[in-house]
Amino acid sequence: MRRCIVFLVALLSVIVGNAFADGSKENVIDFKKVQEEYKTYTSPVGISANSSGDVAIGFKDYHINVYDKNGNFKYGFAFKLYGTYFFGIDDENNVMIFNVRGDTCYYFNTDAELIKKEKISDREEIKRYYKNYSNKTSVNVGGIKYVLKENFGYAKLVKIDENGNESIIYEMGSQYAGRILITSIILIFVIIVILGVIKTVLTQMKKYKGGY
Numbered sequence: 001m002r003r004c005i006v007f008l009v010a011l012l013s014v015i016v017g018n019a020f021a022d023g024s025k026e027n028v029i030d031f032k033k034v035q036e037e038y039k040t041y042t043s044p045v046g047i048s049a050n051s052s053g054d055v056a057i058g059f060k061d062y063h064i065n066v067y068d069k070n071g072n073f074k075y076g077f078a079f080k081l082y083g084t085y086f087f088g089i090d091d092e093n094n095v096m097i098f099n100v101r102g103d104t105c106y107y108f109n110t111d112a113e114l115i116k117k118e119k120i121s122d123r124e125e126i127k128r129y130y131k132n133y134s135n136k137t138s139v140n141v142g143g144i145k146y147v148l149k150e151n152f153g154y155a156k157l158v159k160i161d162e163n164g165n166e167s168i169i170y171e172m173g174s175q176y177a178g179r180i181l182i183t184s185i186i187l188i189f190v191i192i193v194i195l196g197v198i199k200t201v202l203t204q205m206k207k208y209k210g211g212y
Helices: 002-024 123-133 174-210
Strands: 032-034 044-049 055-059 063-067 073-078 085-089 095-099 104-108 114-119 138-141 144-151 154-160 166-171
Touching: 044 085, 044 138, 044 144, 044 154, 055 085, 055 154, 063 166, 085 123, 095 123
Parallel strands: none
Antiparallel strands: 032 073, 044 055, 055 063, 063 073, 085 095, 095 104, 104 114, 138 144, 144 154, 154 166
């Protein structure tokens, strides 16, 4: 009987341990590698670079494009999250996705395989992540500087070499026109609603005054 109890306890420990191990390796954000350059009208969340000189730009709608040091698109990543995120590339060239809502950091290799998942509970550690990776707009790799520039919602990623020569790696292009169009439609709708409310209020005020 005693041996049976010991065996059951050991078996339960193995099952629980495997469950936790599988949970830490679960790709809950559906992080995957894509071979097509992503074009969007949404704003970037920042940029990062690896030791080979590749530069990555992340977008608010959960996509990341990666370019080589010559500005050629190499590959991208797509994933699913709820809320805000920021990203970076660590010393081992793993892509780090920090989910702000859950204070959780996911590490993926360049094949989009989950390496590890960390729940960050220490407030100082969270501040460090924010400082090092949140809204990063410039990186330096081997004398080459990459700068993310935004003017009135128009974004472009620029490479500046050692001689100060600039070349554009990514720019919003026609997506910017789409963004302006959507913004204009929303603005017009809001104005129409406000004018409708004002008209209704004035009409009711006239009726109220007319009653006396």
